[in-house]
Amino acid sequence: MRALPSLRLHGLVLGVACAALVGAVQVAPAGAAEPAPASPLRLAAPDDGLALTPPMGFNNWNSTHCRPEFNEAMIKGVADLFVTKGLKDAGYEYINLDDCWALPQRDAAGKLVPDPVRFPNGIKAVADYVHAKGLKFGIYTSAGTKTCDRVGFPGGLNHEYSDARQFADWGVDYLKYDNCNHQGVDAKKRYTTMRDALKATGRPIVFSICEWGENRPWEWAADVGHLWRTTGDINDSWGSTLSIMKKNLPLHAYAGPGNWNDPDMLEVGNGGMTDTEYRTQFSMWSIMAAPLLIGTDLRKADDATFEILSNREVIAVDQDPLGRQGEVISSEAGRWVVVKELSDGSRAIALFNESDRPQRIETSATDAGLPRARDYRVRDLWAHSDASSAGTIAATVPAHGTVLLRVSPERRWESYPPAVELAPTGDWFARTDRPAEVSAKLTNHGRDKARAVSVRLSGPEGWDIRPTTPTRTGKLSSGITFTTGWKVKAPGGTRPGDYDLVLSAAYDSQAGKTRREHPVRVSVVVPPQPGVSYVSDMPWVSSSNGWGPVERDRSVGGSGARDGKTLTIGGQTYTKGLGVHAPSVVHLYLGGKCSTLRASVGLDDESGTRGTVAYEVWADDRKIAATGVVDNSMPAQPVTADVTGAHSVRLVVTDGGDAVAYDHADWADARLTC
Structure with missing residues (x-):
């Protein structure tokens, strides 16, 4: 956690598995960190036997901040749930307090004083309760004169040995040491002093360095702490999660037993993202060998949250004793392949889709570093299913x-x-006035034939779904694709929006009968009105935004809905348009009825003098217009794009090369002629 200015603030080759800053107005930078050395490093880790695998546990900050519900009852309740919900058995062990546990002033002897309202029985009593559950206890302070909260609770600078002794006496097993109010003292000195103070207590305490990656701790902190933050604070949004992931991924060479890159806590269950996005965070944090610290109030968590957090097959990837962090082997057009070597010689492979639409992602077993073999076992860690592949590893992965x-x-x-890839092709739209055509492909990547193959598409009651091609074939040999198509019509009166259909396949093989299901999201759309329409007045198929929601006829503002101002670029105001924040995508259905898109684009004046972005217009799968990099010194740039015949158009804003902080971007006067 850090102080913030002014606000403080199923598919695989078998089927599709949907996997998925206390903030100020800005999102953490999204640009990748400088590349790590190509050859693996073996840095000297603390020789204390601690954190030989990434720490797993809980921290209250993301769900409570300093609100009154952060108290003794909450911490005890979470500890209870670790046991009753099986999280302890799954490997979670640390129950950690964050900021605001102390009073704003030390006592006359210079000691830290627990807040008697939040913790009426003191910190040691809470630690004892946690320990009695067979768990471990963690606490927080800052490597400065005050902590990061606006109130400014006592920090550890110049009190390291006294504070460390208090923590040890209380039974602390884990210390998160933040970076606020450091008075300009060198980071290495501040963190090394606390390391020495912790060692002097004689108690084994995991040391978490939280200096936000500002001093590149991965290069110097291997013998100082057990983990180090590589980024600013995360918040419960897709833009924040994505930007942090991109900064952490290049640092794979610095991770290993006793030393971990820390991309901050899990947001799973906090409500700002979809379950698909939460599965992505859990999957990618695990393949990055990141600490898994739950950031949601488990007393309020739903079944889906516990299902994600309790997936032992995914946890096993994170906790693999070899201690390798996954490495990117390809990333193109939002299609990422990340591979982690595991201690048994197998590979964990993450096929990650950054984009806002389903994409097919493919690699091979040999590209992932496995030896050449006749066949490979492919285990889907979310579907909990196995298949045999001749070497191709592929899936159509949801947005x-x-x-x-x-x-x-x-x-x-x-x-x-056999590993059979079942995948929808293209965008899936449906209308209420007439049928729309959709299609799917079934491809056999296994050595064995798939026999008696059938494909089926089903939907909610009242939907009219009729095949336009054969949906059965006698056999599907290795490497062969079977294409199927349907006409889909939504019932009259169905509101525009996303609806779930189920694409399924059944087939026989030497292993017996197999059935795979692939949830497919279809968008019910309405054709655009004839004439000229402002994009802000039209229904959208979907929208995604790096910070807060996309805004209609106002700037993006902060993280809330309709909290922006009049769209303003270079001092010129606009009454119509879209306010967005990079990375952003707005998807509109055209149905082949439109001819021209026009807009004036630029960074909104609320960005100040910072930020750079780039604008793109995509018609179906083609990029048809792009601005290049736009900064705050530039007036509004005209964009005109020929969208004739396009079924849909995407308005895309990307980072201009300096990360996404302050990238408040406007599509001013955006309008379509149809």
């Missing part, structure tokens, strides 16, 4: 989703069904 696989050479390939 913002991740398919997480465990792949290893397999001699007994006939024991598993």
Whole structure:
């Protein structure tokens, strides 16, 4: 946690598995960190046997901040749930307090004083309760004169040995040491002093360095702490999660037992993202060998949250004793392949789709570093299913989703069904006035034939779904694709929006009968009105935004809805348009009825003098217009795009090369001629 200015603030080759800053108005930078060295490093870790795998546990900050509900009852309740919900058995062990646990002033002896309202029985009593559950206890302070909260509770600078002794006496097992109010004292000196103070207590305490990556701790802190933050604070949004992931991924060479890159806590369950996006965070944090610190109030968590957090197959990837962080082997057009070597010689492979639409992502077992073999076992860690592949690893991954696989050479390939990739193709739209055509592909990546193959599409009651092609075939040999199509019509009166259909396939093989299901999201749309229409007045298929929601006829403002101001670029105001924040996508259905898109684009004046972005217009799968990099010194730039015949158009804003902080971007006067 850091102080913030003014605000403080299923598919795999078998089917699709949807996987998925206390903030100020800005999102943490999204640009990738400087590349890590190409060859693996073996840095000297603390020789204390601590954090040999990434720490797992809970921290209250993301769900409570300093609100009154952060108290003794909450911490005890979470500890209870660790046991009753099986999280302890799954590997979670630390129950950590964050800021605001103390009074604003030390006592006359210079000691820290627990807040008697929040913790009436003191910190040691809470630690004892946690320990009695077979768990470990953590606490927070800052490597400065005050902590990061606006109130400014006592920090540890110049009190390191006294504070460390207090923590040890209370039974602390984990210290998160923040970076606020450091008075200009060198970071290495501040963190090394606290390391020495903790060692002097004689108590084993995991040391979490939280200096936000500002001094590149991965290069110097290997013998200082057990983990170090690589980024600013995360917040419960897709833009923040994505930007932090991109900064942490290049640092794979610095991670290993006793030393972990820390991209901040889990947001799973806090409500700002979809379950698909939360599965992505959990999958990617695990393949990055990141600490898994739950950031939601488990007393309020739903079943889906516990299902994600309790996935032991995914946790096993994070906790693998070899201690490797996953490495990016490809990333193109939002299609990421990240591979982690595991201690048994297998590979964890994450197929991650950054974009706002489903995309097919493919790699191979050998590209993932596995030896050449006749066949491979492919385990889907979210679907909990196995298949046999001849070497191709592929899936059509939902927007913002991740398919997480465990792949290893397999001699007994006939024991598993062939890896059959079931995937929708293109955008899936439906209308109420007439049928719309959709299609899907079934491809066999296994060595064995898939026999008696059938494909089916089903939807909610009242939907009219009729095949336009054969949906059965006698056999599907290795490497062969079977294409199917349907006409889909939504019932009259269906409101525009997203609806779930189910695409399923059944087939026989030497391993027996297999059935795979692939949830498919179809967008019910209405054709645009004839004439000229402002985009801000039209229904959208979907929208995604780096900070807060996309705003109609106002700037993006902060994280809330309708909290922006009049759209203003270079001092010129606009009454119509879209306010967005990079990275952003607005998707509109055209149905082949429109000819021209026009807009004036630029950074909104609320960005100040900072920020750079780039604008793109995509018609179906083609980029048809782009501005290049736009900064705050530039007046509004005209954009005109020919969208003739396009079924849909995407208005895209990307980072201009300096990360996404302050990237408040406007599509002013955006309008379509149809």
